[in-house]
Amino acid sequence: MSARPQLGITAAANSAALFLTYNQSSAEGALANVLNVLRQIPALEAEYRTQYPDADFHAVAAIGSGYWDRLSAHKRPAELAPFPALENGGNVAPFTPVDLLFHIRSERKDLNFQFASALSAQLGDAVELVEEVEGFRYLDSRDLTGFVDGTENPEGEHRIDVAVVGDEDRAFYGGSYIHIQRYVHNMTHWNRLQIKAQEDIMGRTKAENIEYAGADKALTAHTKRTSLKDSNGNSVEILRHSMPYGDLQACGLLFASYCRNNQNFRLMLESMVSGDGEGHTDHLLKYTRAVTGAAFFAPSVEGLAELGS
Ligand code: HEM
Numbered sequence: 001m002s003a004r005p006q007l008g009i010t011a012a013a014n015s016a017a018l019f020l021t022y023n024q025s026s027a028e029g030a031l032a033n034v035l036n037v038l039r040q041i042p043a044l045e046a047e048y049r050t051q052y053p054d055a056d057f058h059a060v061a062a063i064g065s066g067y068w069d070r071l072s073a074h075k076r077p078a079e080l081a082p083f084p085a086l087e088n089g090g091n092v093a094p095f096t097p098v099d100l101l102f103h104i105r106s107e108r109k110d111l112n113f114q115f116a117s118a119l120s121a122q123l124g125d126a127v128e129l130v131e132e133v134e135g136f137r138y139l140d141s142r143d144l145t146g147f148v149d150g151t152e153n154p155e156g157e158h159r160i161d162v163a164v165v166g167d168e169d170r171a172f173y174g175g176s177y178i179h180i181q182r183y184v185h186n187m188t189h190w191n192r193l194q195i196k197a198q199e200d201i202m203g204r205t206k207a208e209n210i211e212y213a214g215a216d217k218a219l220t221a222h223t224k225r226t227s228l229k230d231s232n233g234n235s236v237e238i239l240r241h242s243m244p245y246g247d248l249q250a251c252g253l254l255f256a257s258y259c260r261n262n263q264n265f266r267l268m269l270e271s272m273v274s275g276d277g278e279g280h281t282d283h284l285l286k287y288t289r290a291v292t293g294a295a296f297f298a299p300s301v302e303g304l305a306e307l308g309s
Helices: 030-051 109-126 158-163 167-172 187-191 195-202 222-226 263-273 301-306
Strands: 016-024 058-064 086-088 091-093 100-106 127-136 176-185 243-246 251-259 288-290 294-298
Touching: 016 030, 016 109, 016 251, 030 058, 030 100, 030 109, 030 301, 058 176, 086 263, 091 263, 091 288, 100 109, 100 176, 100 294, 109 127, 127 243, 158 251, 176 263, 195 222, 222 263, 251 263, 251 288
Parallel strands: none
Antiparallel strands: 016 100, 016 127, 058 100, 058 294, 086 091, 176 251, 176 288, 176 294, 243 251
């Protein structure tokens, strides 16, 4: 039987999420405890899915690029690499050293919290929490800028083609490369723009969410900078599971992408931050700023069970 991807990799969007990032501590037995918890995640997720069938619960466990070799010394996903930190004038994409990601999501914020609490208790002093970000669905799946986010995401079976490692890396079949970045929006600055100026930056209309015609999209529009083709003319794709987060003091987007390779996200990020070589960078970045960035690999269910061996 071939390896099964963790369920949350391709599952449809939910209305509530928790993104938990941790570093392993130096406590005695920490590594063994982390391994033990990681192996149990699919079974714990299955318990929640049985007990709360209407909640559409998911919990993906993923391992940071810098931590992988401590959990699995002998084999490493072919493309697992550190987060590609970038800087170009005022555009930044910083790198945050992180060992573990748990992406918990469902239709019930209370269940997400309960699962996270149990997870945290089991991990105990083996880890230190780096960040806990609570994502929520805003209106009809809009980012806090007011634009629908996720429209051009792959759908149906195509989500597997885009997000799950296949025969190209047999040892890691069923896994997925994840990148996360926490963006903080400058809402005051953004809200001062006319709607048409906001739409030009996104390359889509705001209320109706209609894509601009190709000829009308500026080279600096977000959707222009992120719709890329490879040298064979095929679309470069990722599966986004980003969620709005925050409060009245600081808010933005917890960007999350899943992909069968490591490079699609990097190519898009370079296109946004560094531009096209002719000075066209993503003008969305004038209104939002990445404050974290990390790269992970989410092994298959069987791959999680084999970690440490
Ligand atoms: C499209 C928002 C960061 C990749 C979009 C759309 C919105 C949006 C509103 C249009 C609707 C859709 O197709 O989803 C944002 C915001 C971001 C952000 C608010 C940060 C604060 C990123 C990053 C990447 C990315 C970091 C990848 C490195 C994409 C892609 C599309 C897209 C691939 C679809 C483009 C197309 O084919 O039309 N984003 N995004 N986004 N975004 Fe982002």
